[in-house]
Amino acid sequence: MSYKRRMLLLILLDSIIVASAVFISAWIVYPSMDVFNMDTLAISAVTLLLAHHCYAFIFKLYHKVWAYASISELVAIVKAVSLSILTTGIVQFFVNDFSVYRRGLVVTWLLHILFIGGSRFSWRVYRDRFIADQSGKKRALIVGAGSAGAMIARQLKYEAQHTELCPIGFIDDDPDKQKLELYNLSVLGMSEDIPSLVKRERVDHIVIAMPSQTNGHLKRIIALCNETKAKVQILPKIEDIASGKVSIKALRNVDVEDVLGRPSVELDIEAIRQDITGETVLVTGAGGSIGSEITRQLMKFKPKKMILLGHGEYSIYKIDMELKQIYKHSGIEIVPIIADVQDRQRIFDIVETYQPKFIYHAAAHKHVPLMEYNPHEAVKNNVIGTKNVAEAADYHRVDTFILVSTDKAVNPTNVMGATKRLAEMVVEDLGRKSGTTFAAVRFGNVLGSRGSVIPLFKKQIEAGGPITVTHPDMTRYFMTIPEASRLVIQASTLAEGGEVFVLDMGEPVKIVDLAKNLIKLSGLSEDDIKINFSGIRPGEKMYEELLDDKEVLPGEVYEKIYVGKTGKIDMESVLQLIARFIEYNPDQLKHALMEIVYHQNKERVEAALTASG
Numbered sequence: 235m236s237y238k239r240r241m242l243l244l245i246l247l248d249s250i251i252v253a254s255a256v257f258i259s260a261w262i263v264y265p266s267m268d269v270f271n272m273d274t275l276a277i278s279a280v281t282l283l284l285a286h287h288c289y290a291f292i293f294k295l296y297h298k299v300w301a302y303a304s305i306s307e308l309v310a311i312v313k314a315v316s317l318s319i320l321t322t323g324i325v326q327f328f329v330n331d332f333s334v335y336r337r338g339l340v341v342t343w344l345l346h347i348l349f350i351g352g353s354r355f356s357w358r359v360y361r362d363r364f365i366a367d368q369s370g371k372k373r374a375l376i377v378g379a380g381s382a383g384a385m386i387a388r389q390l391k392y393e394a395q396h397t398e399l400c401p402i403g404f405i406d407d408d409p410d411k412q413k414l415e416l417y418n419l420s421v422l423g424m425s426e427d428i429p430s431l432v433k434r435e436r437v438d439h440i441v442i443a444m445p446s447q448t449n450g451h452l453k454r455i456i457a458l459c460n461e462t463k464a465k466v467q468i469l470p471k472i473e474d475i476a477s478g479k480v481s482i483k484a485l486r487n488v489d490v491e492d493v494l495g496r497p498s499v500e501l502d503i504e505a506i507r508q509d510i511t512g513e514t515v516l517v518t519g520a521g522g523s524i525g526s527e528i529t530r531q532l533m534k535f536k537p538k539k540m541i542l543l544g545h546g547e548y549s550i551y552k553i554d555m556e557l558k559q560i561y562k563h564s565g566i567e568i569v570p571i572i573a574d575v576q577d578r579q580r581i582f583d584i585v586e587t588y589q590p591k592f593i594y595h596a597a598a599h600k601h602v603p604l605m606e607y608n609p610h611e612a613v614k615n616n617v618i619g620t621k622n623v624a625e626a627a628d629y630h631r632v633d634t635f636i637l638v639s640t641d642k643a644v645n646p647t648n649v650m651g652a653t654k655r656l657a658e659m660v661v662e663d664l665g666r667k668s669g670t671t672f673a674a675v676r677f678g679n680v681l682g683s684r685g686s687v688i689p690l691f692k693k694q695i696e697a698g699g700p701i702t703v704t705h706p707d708m709t710r711y712f713m714t715i716p717e718a719s720r721l722v723i724q725a726s727t728l729a730e731g732g733e734v735f736v737l738d739m740g741e742p743v744k745i746v747d748l749a750k751n752l753i754k755l756s757g758l759s760e761d762d763i764k765i766n767f768s769g770i771r772p773g774e775k776m777y778e779e780l781l782d783d784k785e786v787l788p789g790e791v792y793e794k795i796y797v798g799k800t801g802k803i804d805m806e807s808v809l810q811l812i813a814r815f816i817e818y819n820p821d822q823l824k825h826a827l828m829e830i831v832y833h834q835n836k837e838r839v840e841a842a843l844t845a846s847g
Contacts, residue, residue: 241296244295244296245287245296247353248286248287248290248295248350249283249287251346251349251350251353252279252282252283252286252318252346253279253283254345254349255282255342255345255346255349256275256278256279256282256342257275257279258345259338259339259341259342259345260275260338262341263335263337263338263341273329274326274329274330274335277325277326277329278322278325278326278335281321281322281325282318282319282321282322282342282346285317285318285321285322286314286315286318286346288318289313289314289315289317289318290314292314293310293311293313293314294310295310295311295314295350295354307354308351311347311350311351311354312347314350315343315346315347315350316343318346319339319342319343319346322339322342323336323339326339371398371399371400372398372399372400372438372439373400373402373435373436373437373438373439374390374399374400374401374402374437374438374439374440374441375401375402375403375404375405375422375428375431375432375435375437375439375440375441375464376401376403376404376405376419376441376443377404377405377406377425377428377440377441377442377443377444377455377459378404378405378406378442378443378444379404379405379406379408379411379414379416379421380406380443380444382443382444382469383404383406383416383443383444384416384417385443386401386441386443386469387401387404387416387417387419388417391417391418391419399439399441401417401419402419402435402437403419403420403421403422403431403435404416404419404420404421404422405421405422405423405424405425405427405428405431406421406424407424407425412424422435425454425455425458426458428440428455428458428459428461428462429458429461429462432462432463432464433462437462437464438464438465439464439465439466439467440459440462440464440465440466440467441467441468441469442455442456442459442466442467442468442469443469444469456468460751460754460755466755502724502727502792505727506535506723506724506727507535509592509634509726509727510532510535510536510537510592510723511535511536511537512536512537512538513537513538513539513590513591513592514537514538514539514540514541514588514589514590514591514592515532515537515539515540515541515590515591515592515593515594516541516543516584516585516588516590516592516593516594517529517532517540517541517542517543517593517594517596518543518544518575518593518594518595518596518597518623519543519544519595519596519597519598519638520541520542520543520544520550520553520596521542521544521546521548521549521550521552521553522544522549522596522597523715524596524638524715524718524719524722525544525594525596525597525638526549526552526553527715527716527718527719528594528596528638528719528722528723529542529553529557530557530719531716531719531720531723532594532723533557533560533561533564533566536564536566537566538566538567539566539567539568539569539588539590540557540566540567540568540569541569541571541584541588541590542554542557542568542569542570542571543571543573543575543584543597544571544572544573544597545572545573545574545575545597547572550570550571550572551570553570554568554570569588571584574619575595575597575615575619575620575622575623576614576615576618576619576622577622578622578626581622581623581626582622582626582629582630584626585623585626585627585629585630585632586626586630589630589632590632591632591633591634592632592633592634592635592636592726593623593627593632593634593635593636594636594638594722594723594726595620595623595624595635595636595637595638596638597615597619597623598615598616598619598620598638598654598657599611599612599615599616599650599653600640600650601650602642602648602649602650602651602771603771605648605649605650605653606648606649606650606771606824607820609649609653609820609823609824609827610815610816610820610823612649612650612653613653613656613811613812613815613823613827615653616650616653616654616656616657617653617656617657617660617808617811617812618812620637620657620660620661621657621660621812623635624637624660624661624664624672625664627670627672628664628668628669628670628672631669631670632670633670633671634670634671634672634673634726634729635661635664635670635671635672635673636673636674636675636722636725636726636729637657637658637661637672637673637674637675638674638675638722639654639657639658639674639675639676639677639734640654640676640677640678641676641677641678641711642654643655643657643658643676644676645842646828646831646842647842647843649823649824649827652824652827652828652830652831653827655831656808656811656827656830656831657674658674658676658734659803659804659805659808659830660805660808661673661674661732662674662732662734662803663803663805665731665732665733666731666732668731671729671730671731672729672731672732673725673726673729673730673731673732673733673734673735674733674734674735675721675722675725675734675735675737676734676735676736676737676798677713677718677721677722677736677737678710678711678712678713678737679710679711679712679713687745687748688748688752691748691749691752692752692756694763695752695753695756695758695763698763699762699763699764700763700764700765700766701749701752701753701763701764701765701766702765702766702767702768703745703746703749703765703766703767703768704745704767704768704769704770704771705745705767705769705770705776706744706746706767707744707776708744708745708746708770708776708777709742709743709744709745709776709777710742710743710745711741711742711743712743712748713737718737721737721794721795724792724795725737725792725795728791728792728795733797733798734797734798735791735795735796735797735798736795736796736797736798737794737795737796738790738794738795738796742777746765749765750765753765802833804830804833807829807830808830811826811827811830824843825839825843828842828843
């Protein structure tokens with residue numbers, strides 16, 4: 235039906251309702267009509283009719299989609315009717331010798347609401363009961379009967395033509411909500427009932443609507459959902475609830491970050507804001523996984539100028555375009571710079587030109603097997619590159635320099651870990667004698683970063699398998715990219731000079747369990763996607779190590795942040811290696827790296843070289 239025809243139909247319907255309400259109420263209240271002035275009755279009817287149409291347009295009663303009417307629409311009806319009756323009463327007062335038929339107006343008000351509301355809501359009732367076709371729909375169970383769950387249920391029920399899901403009930407762990415109903419959907423049980431309910435109710439789809447839950451509880455819910463064959467989707471963060479973005483379209487597939495995620499850390503926002511706001515910040519490796527996320531996090535604190543330095547043209551172009559689009563009206567100057575940290579003079583010129591207050595050094599080669607085959611490149615980028623940027627910071631009196639390091643620098647058995655340990659030594663040494671505050675931040679594998687196993691596993695699943703895992707017992711520590719980046723920024727506010735900050739990385743995860751989770755989250759089984767074990771690659775450890783109590787200072791300096799004890803640093807050996815490394819063959823270079831890391835301890839050097847294969 236066209237808009238004009240629909241509006242004319244509603245106006246005609248309302249006109250009949252209003253006129254009927256006036257005369258019916260007069261007959262109910264004054265059956266003999268002996269006290270009622272017929273002229274006043276006629277004037278009241280005309281006034282009420284005109285007033286109703288006037289307020290109906292003001293409150294948009296003719297513009298609403300009544301098939302989806304709810305409380306807000308009912309409130310609009312009550313407002314329009316009440317003001318119409320009030321206007322009619324005022325007219326009666328002046329035309330009827332300062333008297334008002336109060337009882338008649340009250341009954342008219344009741345009938346008016348009953349008839350107008352009934353005419354509107356009857357269409358929604360009819361549509362829900364007889365028109366909405368649930369055939370072919372997927373039966374959906376909503377986990378969480380709070381505000382988010384209720385909003386999802388409402389949209390699934392009343393926007394049925396736009397979705398393939400048909401909600402059949404809720405799951406909620408609140409005992410007080412059991413057996414209650416929301417939008418005619420019952421709370422069917424608690425989270426432990428999910429597997430049995432999915433089977434009993436023939437559930438095809440599970441929607442997790444618990445955006446404010448802690449990660450521990452969410453992981454348990456996801457594990458229970460994964461025991462079933464139903465597809466599982468989840469709502470995004472609680473911030474989207476507050477901004478009104480919760481909708482069916484916001485649902486996303488459960489990702490491995492949800493399964494492995496940990497309780498989020500509350501940052502000291504004020505301390506970071508005081509340091510960053512209005513200052514110039516330089517991030518090296520700004521196009522990489524960690525570097526780009528550090529820039530995203532830093533931009534929230536409104537620096538005066540953000541310098542994006544990287545060697546890859548396209549990666550710097552992407553993060554530059556992203557930030558400029560998001561912060562185009564912020565007044566923050568974003569400067570993309572293509573440069574190689576191995577180019578010492580170029581780095582010194584950049585630092586001199588822009589005079590940053592903070593430098594976050596995230597540029598590095600980080601792929602373990604690749605660096606085993608290319609140790610000279612690892613030294614050039616990870617050691618010499620760090621030395622160049624750090625010495626430029628020292629020479630030009632940058633306030634704070636933060637090196638992004640790795641847990642692979644702990645007792646390294648590979649070239650990548652050893653070169654990152656040497657980079658830490660460079661930073662620690664400068665931190666002891668420079669006016670610039672130098673520190674390193676060490677953390678584990680980052681979920682979804684370039685070169686990590688998760689993107690590889692996802693590609694292998696998309697290709698139909700198999701997934702290749704090196705060893706069934708291999709474990710790693712994992713963090714999300716945003717968590718790692720936030721903790722790096724927080725550590726920069728804690729640095730006093732020369733520290734190696736160690737981030738608490740939670741519990742280790744078996745790589746094979748990670749692969750199994752990804753298969754399940756892709757809606758497949760191990761019968762569909764096989765897992766092959768390829769053997770440990772050159773330089774890889776079976777287990778990554780965290781610093782033990784003897785290697786960190788007592789207590790956290792901040793939630794999930796510890797300070798490692800600084801050991802002996804043989805900077806003379808580091809400088810000699812930098813001067814001569816090009817003369818070594820790959821095996822000799824690796825041996826020289828291990829000698830520096832383990833301070834010429836032959837037994838430990840041989841053990842590290844043997845462990846690397």
